[in-house]
Amino acid sequence: MEFNVPDMSCGGCASAVSRAITNLDSAAKVEIDVAAKTVKVGSALTQVQIASAIEAAGFHPTATTS
Structure with a gap:
């Protein structure tokens, strides 16, 4: 699965x-x-579970289609 995380800007x-x-x-x-x-x-894990983990870290992921 792939996510776009536009507010991820550094290492x-x-x-x-x-x-x-x-x-x-x-x-x-x-x-x-x-x-x-x-x-x-x-x-x-599901896409929803992974997205929730990314959100809990303070970021705003959107799923992308690959």
Whole structure:
């Protein structure tokens, strides 16, 4: 699944997003592109659960279609 996170602007933001996701699912595979403001996640969790974790970290994700 992939999310656009427009308010993610630096490495610290990327770390916070990654940490929020891996705290929820330690086996999740997270790929972040700060320049493109995208987060790709491989996880058994639902898109809603991952989006909620990103929101809890203080960001505003929107799901993208790939």
